[in-house]
Amino acid sequence: MRITTPRWTPGDGAMRAVALEVLIHGPLSRSEVARRLELSPGSLTRLANPLLESGLLVEAGEQADGKVGRPQQLLDIVPGSRRFVGMKLTSEEVLGVTADLRANVLATESRKLKGTDPAAVVEVIAELAKSLMRGQPEVTAIGIGVGGLIEEHGLVRSAPFLKWNDVSLGSLVEAATGLPVIIENDLVAFTEYEHWFGAGRGLDRFAVVTLGAGIGYGLVIHDEIVSNDEFGIGLIGHWPLDPFGPVCSEGHRGCAKAILTDSAIAQSVSQALGKPVTYKAALNLAASGEPAARRIVDDAGRGLGRLLAAIANLTMPETVVIGGEGVRLASVASEAVEMGLRADRDPRTRPLPLTIRSGDNVEWCRGAAVVAIQTFVLGHRTDQH
Numbered sequence: 001m002r003i004t005t006p007r008w009t010p011g012d013g014a015m016r017a018v019a020l021e022v023l024i025h026g027p028l029s030r031s032e033v034a035r036r037l038e039l040s041p042g043s044l045t046r047l048a049n050p051l052l053e054s055g056l057l058v059e060a061g062e063q064a065d066g067k068v069g070r071p072q073q074l075l076d077i078v079p080g081s082r083r084f085v086g087m088k089l090t091s092e093e094v095l096g097v098t099a100d101l102r103a104n105v106l107a108t109e110s111r112k113l114k115g116t117d118p119a120a121v122v123e124v125i126a127e128l129a130k131s132l133m134r135g136q137p138e139v140t141a142i143g144i145g146v147g148g149l150i151e152e153h154g155l156v157r158s159a160p161f162l163k164w165n166d167v168s169l170g171s172l173v174e175a176a177t178g179l180p181v182i183i184e185n186d187l188v189a190f191t192e193y194e195h196w197f198g199a200g201r202g203l204d205r206f207a208v209v210t211l212g213a214g215i216g217y218g219l220v221i222h223d224e225i226v227s228n229d230e231f232g233i234g235l236i237g238h239w240p241l242d243p244f245g246p247v248c249s250e251g252h253r254g255c256a257k258a259i260l261t262d263s264a265i266a267q268s269v270s271q272a273l274g275k276p277v278t279y280k281a282a283l284n285l286a287a288s289g290e291p292a293a294r295r296i297v298d299d300a301g302r303g304l305g306r307l308l309a310a311i312a313n314l315t316m317p318e319t320v321v322i323g324g325e326g327v328r329l330a331s332v333a334s335e336a337v338e339m340g341l342r343a344d345r346d347p348r349t350r351p352l353p354l355t356i357r358s359g360d361n362v363e364w365c366r367g368a369a370v371v372a373i374q375t376f377v378l379g380h381r382t383d384q385h
Helices: 014-025 030-037 041-054 118-133 169-177 186-196 256-260 262-273 279-288 291-315 328-332 334-343 362-378
Strands: 058-063 072-076 083-089 093-099 105-112 139-146 149-151 155-159 164-168 181-185 205-210 216-221 320-323 354-356
Touching: 014 030, 014 041, 014 362, 030 041, 030 072, 083 118, 083 186, 083 362, 093 118, 093 362, 105 118, 105 362, 118 139, 118 169, 139 169, 139 186, 139 362, 149 181, 155 169, 164 169, 169 181, 181 186, 181 362, 186 205, 186 216, 186 362, 205 291, 216 291, 256 262, 256 291, 262 279, 262 291, 279 291, 279 328, 291 320, 291 328, 291 334, 328 334, 328 354
Parallel strands: 083 139, 139 181, 205 320, 320 354
Antiparallel strands: 058 072, 083 093, 093 105, 149 155, 155 164, 205 216
């Protein structure tokens, strides 16, 4: 079964650019829209009127700009006019949100997996989708973020945490739900949320680093995410940080994966203390001043700082967003992170702006909703489900 994702229909070219500008940055005055898109007032009126008549745009009050004359009319979209479901698939559960057209979260739920074979996972996804849609206006599309290699038409080429290879997840979920489904690498989805509605909105260059079971890295330059067929491998995890550090599963000494993942930190603290310690407990011990945990967590913090310095030196981002379930490392070891940054940065450089997220799984789900929104608005992911 093949389902065509519903699309915005504001025409092409300049008219679509007006609608998109208002969606991402609105509400905006007419003069601001014209300035951003380098349009004359007359051209903007010609382009905006059909969008207003169709209800895609609305007039949303007035704004005084401090100049002589009448206040300017604001243009906006109606965020609640569409609903999207965004999900994050892990090895143990499926987390989901219902979101509006600007990725504002309206409802959250989760379901434990009964097993990791595709049929069992799809059954849980369908149950969760049905529950998230209950009592909501019609849902336009479902976005699902998966950690791994994702190819066109929603094919999960490889998802090691599920022990999956070549699973047509998009088609399976579409058949189970009757809705358009977009499957995307979870880090791409996370980065696209920051790109459209988060800390990267309106920036020319920004980067994303995620901490947790793996180390993720996303980069947006000139309004486009930098990606290729190898994006889901987790290449940043192989970046060398400490020539004397521990060895990762691939045999690399002192790489990001060996130093910054939650399992690496938990294992190092457990060995030092002679008893099993979880990642959360390791950070709690470090925060309370336990010497061995403090040393290990600070070593990881310096490694994170060195990784951020490398990203800053190579790509010159305007900000770096740090997220993921292991993000608390950035705050518990904040002084060590700063030391690592300073060690590998030219003293003449300006401080690197950091945006540290909460680490809540809702952030991953919201990203998955955004890739569904992008398909609806742009159509550029339509062939991937």
